[in-house]
Amino acid sequence: MPRRFTGNSPSAVDAETPPIGAGVTPPPISRWAIMGLGTAVAFFALTAGVSYRNQSSFIASEKLAADSRLLIVEVGEMVSMLQTAETAQRAYFLTDDAPFMDDDNDEAPFLNSYNEAVTALPKKLKNLDSLTATADQRVTISVLREAVIARFNHLVATMEIARTEGRSAAIAKVRSGGGQALMKDVLNKASDFSRTEQKVLNARRSAAARALRITHVSDLMTAAVGLGLAVVAFVRLRREFLERHAVARDLDEQRELLHVTLHSIGDAVVTTDPEGHIRSLNAAAERLTNWRANEAGGRSSAEVLRIVDERTRATLDSPAAQAIRERRSVKQPNHAILIGKDGTERRIENNASPIRTPDGRVLGAVLTFRDVTERKRAEDALRRGEERLRRALQASRMVAWEIDLKAEVVVRSENAADLTGLPGFGPVSESLDLVHPEDRPHVEAELAKALRGDADYDVEYRIVLADGRVMWVADKGEVRRNALVEPTHVVGVFMDITGRRQAEEDLREADRRKDRFLATLAHELRNPLAPVSNALQAWPFVKDDPIELDRLRNTMARQVGQMTRLIDDLMDVSRITRGKIVLDKNPVDLKATLDAAVEGVAPIIQARKHRLTISIPDPSPRIDGDQARLVQVFSNLLTNAAKYTDEGGRIDVSAEIERGAADRVAVSVADNGPGIPRPMLARIFEMFAQVDQTLNRAHGGLGIGLTLVKTLVELHGGTVEADSPGPGKGTTFTVHLPLGRHEAVCAPPASEKPAASQSISANTAGTDCLPSRVLVVDDMRPSARTMSLLLQGIGHEVRVANDGPTALDCLEEFLPDVVLLDIAMPGMNGYEVARRIRQRNCRQPLLVALTGYGREEDRAEAFEAGFDRHLVKPASLTDLKSLFETAAAVDPSPSGK
Secondary structure (H helix, E strand, O other): OOOOOOOOOHHHHOOOOOOOOOOOOOOOOOHHHHHHHHHHHHHHHHHHHHHHHHHHHHHHHHHHHHHHHHHHHHHHHHHHHHHHHHHHHHHHHHOOOOOOOOOOOOOOHHHHHHHHHHHHHHHHHHHHHHHOOOHHHHHHHHHHHHHHHHHHHHHHHHHHHHHHOOHHHHHHHHHOOHHHHHHHHHHHHHHHHHHHHHHHHHHHHHHHHHHHHHHHHHHHHHHHHHHHHHHHHHHHHHHHHHHHHHHHHHHHHHHHHHHHHHHHOOOEEEEEOOOOEEEEEOHHHHHHHOOOHHHHOOOEHHHHOEEEEOOOOOEOOOHHHHHHHHOOOEEOOOOEEEEOOOOOEEEEEEEEEEEEOOOOOEEEEEEEEEEOHHHHHHHHHHHHHHHHHHHHHHHHOEEEEEEEOOOOEEEEOOOHHHHHOOOOEEEHHHHHHHEOOOOHHHHHHHHHHHHHOOOOEEEEEEEEOOOOOEEEEEEEEEEEEOOOOOEEEEEEEEEEOHHHHHHHHHHHHHHHHHHHHHHHHHHHHHHHHHHHHHHHHHHHHHOOOHHHHHHHHHHHHHHHHHHHHHHHHHHHHHHHHOOOOOOOOEEEEHHHHHHHHHHHHHHHHHHOOOEEEEEOOOOOOEEEEOHHHHHHHHHHHHHHHHHHOOOOOEEEEEEEEEOOOOOEEEEEEEEOOOOOOHHHHOOOOOOOOOOOOOOOOOOOOOOOHHHHHHHHHHHOOOEEEEEOOOOOOOEEEEEEEEEOOOOOOOOOOHHHOOOOOOOOOHHHOOOOOOOOEEEEEOOOHHHHHHHHHHHHHOOOEEEEEOOHHHHHHHHHHHOOOEEEEOOOOOOOOHHHHHHHHHHOOOOOOEEEEEEOOOOHHHHHHHHHHOOOEEEEOOOOHHHHHHHHHHHOOOOOOOOOO
């Protein structure tokens, strides 16, 4: 049951706080009262001292006298024991009625008496040592002790003779008289000691009696003086009572003031009794605990103040009980939660202290606490923000810093050690020592400008880490100034921008390579354009010479083919960068593939008079691959070898089977040309990389052929590598391809198939396809006119339109079987024209996109717009003839693709 509680009245505060009275001054004491009190105190102190001294002297004398008496008795008992032992030993030797030397036999009384005396003697000697209090006693006892020990040793030696030599030998030793002389010496010294000690005893008795008399006189005097002072004290105490009564009223007023104060302050205050039961709660404590003072009174503090750990929810020990138990102030952890009577939870800070009287008695405990919920939330938010900042700094490889200019020290964020190896705190010189020597003057100059106020501190520079690595950093800071506009601190961040710098350098290098590529592309395109332009300008002069005209046509055809191959390579590069190359894999015969590649490069090999050798295992290995792409791989390698090998050089092609975990075939293309420098071997397969980048290079090329080779080989699951022993020692390219797992007959050699791109020549002209009506739509009039002449030359009826609306008008009138439609036209483009055609309710022609756009996305967009075929300019005559052969089979509906 709760204990009875009287509430928060001033009387209830009496026991809960130390005495107040700070503002109350008792009436002053008179000078005569002070003098009288001092005299009385001095007299009582003097008499008490005299009485105490004499009582102490009496007690000491009595104690010394008692010690002397006890010492005399102890010496007498010791001599008596020694004599008993001597007598018992002699009687034992001279008596024959007991068994000889039977120590355990009860029928040997003389021997038992001897043993008891011998056993007790050492204890008596030890007691004598403890009873000696003066130096004279110690000297006398020491002399007596030596005599006793000598006689004691003689008795023991005699008994030992009896044990070893027999009773007769022992009796002879006794009769020799040595023992009697020693015993006589003991008796004489004991007698001397007793006489001397008796004199000391008499003197101590006299001193004790004298001290007792003085003590009695002192006590009588003290009693007399005390009686007189009692009368004076009664009068004075009555006056003091009246004065203290007035002081008590003031104390009550101050207690009431304390009570009001406790209920007015913002912190909660709770007091308990020594058992930890609640005595009082102020208003703040009532509000935070939801307990009324009259409800909580007498209850256990653990019941009213339910405090748990915020993290574990474990109940914490009552701070008031802990303060009382440990008799010291205690403070609970910062993660304490107070659960109110209604279940409301608040985060609190609290501490408790014992209430103690001046003599150290514990009257209870006082507990103060405050609601810190909002502050803790703000701290938690701040901590989370700091953690987010720390993680952001870590993730972005940034370090926050602050320089104290006066102390010349810098404070860094904790991730500085991981990023730079510098500690979180240190001199500014540590940071400057990391700066690259070439950049340090610039950094110091920028910092000086910022301190002068000329500019913000914003600089990029290099630092050298402890392991020798060089890191680029961007350092930005803001100067803080005092009221006198003097710089005091610099606050900022620096960030690792090594990756950005490297990316910028890579971009610059890529830009340089792009510029070189564009210049090379212009050069390579102008090379075939020059013969075409020259042939066209020379045409009028040889128009009557059929042989020369045929040469001009062949020259132009070869140069147009060269430009077409360049453009095809560029398109392949585009497909590579977008991952759009898809292989059409079939069982491929290696010999047939190499033959097709050699056939394609035969003209340049023959023109440069190279000697070509091919060595392939028999039977020829089979590979699962795309034959057209493999032909492209080996054609590029052979072309590369032919171009860079001096006229009359040697090119060797060889293949061998590599057995292992995965069987492969290695195909090598080796030449005896100028070779490749070692540093360039690592970059030879990169896009636009060329060994000779000077303007006077003789072999040309865009620098993309080997990139195509590497990509196509890797798409086949193989690898390619380049090796060159050194300048003038030639180059060897080795392609490793996995062997095929099929036994199917290989596809026919590529030479038996139509070429993917073939120049137009008079020899290929023919009219072996059915005549068709063809509508050519192209805003480029020369392109439309030449295509019209070509189609008319092979027997087709042709109509030309140079824009979309005209083409739609011709559609109803001309009713074409095939429409060759350009895509990039002003106004209405080819996609829109195709959609309009497909929307018309009429006979649908075969729609063919004839465009310079050859990406996969372009083809997909054309088919989505309604086209049936997609051809890339310039279209070969073979492609056109194949197209017209299928025109008759086209479904009139706009569904074919």
